[in-house]
Amino acid sequence: MAAQSHGGNRFIWQQAVPVLFGIACLFAVVVLLEILIRFGFINRFIVPTPLDIVGSFGRIIVDEHVGSRFLLTFGEALGATALLTVFGISFGVLLHRVRLIRLATETWIAAVASAPLVLMYPLFLVIFGRSALTIIMMGFVSALPPVILKTLEGLSSTRPVLINVGRSFKLTPSQLYWKILFPAALPTIFVGVRLGMIFALINIVGVEFLINFGGLGQLVNELSERYDLPGTYAAICFVILVSVVFFIVTERIEKWLRPGA
Amino acid sequence: MGGTMPSNPSVGSDSAGAATQPLLVVDDIYKQFETAEGPVVAVDHVSFDVAPGEFLSVIGPSGCGKSTLFNIMGGLLDGYDGHIKVAGETLRGPHASVGMIFQEESTFPWRTVVDNVAFPLEIAGMAKAERLDRARHFVELVGLDGFERRYPSELSGGMRQRVSMARTLASEPKILLMDEPFAALDEQTRLLLGDKVLQIQQDLKQTTLLITHNLTEAVQLSDRILVMTYRPGRMKRMVEIKLPRPRSSEIVGSDAFGHYVAQIWNDLREEASKGLKDDEARRGGTRR
CATH class of the missing domain: 3.40.50.300 (P-loop containing nucleotide triphosphate hydrolases)
Structure with a gap:
């Protein structure tokens, strides 16, 4: 019993150490930055001190309505992620199943992945108007290629022996997909979804900034126009918070869908 | 016959x-x-x-x-x-x-031991309670009772191969x-x-x-x-x-066993030598 409790403590300790180490590193970087700025190694008119940034949080939360802006950007990112998960995975499956389409389009999709699609925002403005839908569609389109490619990679790299196990149990093609190929590919698919999510968030905040509409991107734009640098960096911290929340949620979903990793 | x-x-x-x-x-x-x-x-x-x-x-x-x-x-x-x-x-x-057990590790990493073993029964449409019950029987048969809720990543190579065996046996x-x-x-x-x-x-x-x-x-x-x-x-x-x-x-320590091994090795040695020579020739060809 004592040994079991000892083992449990060790497990908790092993889980906690990396988290604590990460926090400690972040804290060390912040302290270092504070020192470098205070002693004039970095110009404080370009980079505000971390303490100034922390001090501006209260102001931008109350005066700039960060809560509602956060929810708007979060909602847009959620919408784009939902779309790219549904359509990205479906396209990936289609490419895996139909060789002709795969051979015809895989290179193009890879090329689109590295194209700066954010520059197409005027076209999207014409199609969808100056609305949240434009921002969601920009995020969705620019984030689609990694999800498609990673879904295809995950399905294609399923170990042949697992497929043979399914065949030996006389699984139908649909059962083979849902019971073996898809669960086997899930870790790679989730890598694609996370990559897509990063692409989507960058584009969403970028377009908000460019068309001066919506959530945190617009706030960053406004604050930087006013040369409120501590406020600008504080708003950027909220953009990072959106990303962190998404990462945590996708990790939980992955563990729920694909236990045993 | x-x-x-x-x-x-x-x-x-x-x-x-x-x-x-x-x-x-x-x-x-x-x-x-x-x-x-x-x-x-x-x-x-x-x-x-x-x-x-x-x-x-x-x-x-x-x-x-x-x-x-x-x-x-x-x-x-x-x-x-x-x-x-x-x-x-x-x-x-x-x-x-016909049930098959493969050379490569073939357990499903996302399923527990008992869920792996219950897989063919699930495909056959057996009710959950019944299939888990039957799966537990086969888990016990291969000597893995107590490991039912573990995932393959928590098992040794030999244990995983026994899970594969139990899974195939479960399809009877x-x-x-x-x-x-x-x-x-x-x-x-x-x-x-x-x-x-x-x-x-x-x-x-x-x-x-x-x-x-x-x-x-x-x-x-x-x-x-x-x-x-x-x-x-x-x-x-x-x-x-x-x-x-x-x-x-x-x-394996008995004389009779040794006799059989020697007898079969006698048949096999010539074939194994051919395989070795063929392999060496192919590798030599690649080097050239």
């Missing part, structure tokens, strides 16, 4: 199952692969049959077509000449009566095909798992066909051993193992 046996003069007589209908008939199987260097005959007119409850091993050097034969018997490979009958029925693709196949299931394991684990296989085979009276290149394993487990030639894979000899049953790994 021997309808197909006289086609090969080097095949020894076999008494096992002589009075009963064979459960598996492998009749004049010929399989050729097209490769960049031209056609390669993997299996060349191989015929034998397996009686109910019999344990037959197919042994031969690497490249003799053992795994091709395994895939053909499991219905995973087509485009061959000859035919295979399972319980009188001609094989066309995977058959419910009439014939169990095993393709070098212990190849990736160390010698001690291999011998101990051999004991487990013997015990299960005896308990369930399971008709079993083992593909192997391990002499000790083949003699320890089998009623008969089919020795194959190096490429193209032909039948060289069928050896009947008249060691007493029930057996365990302790039998």
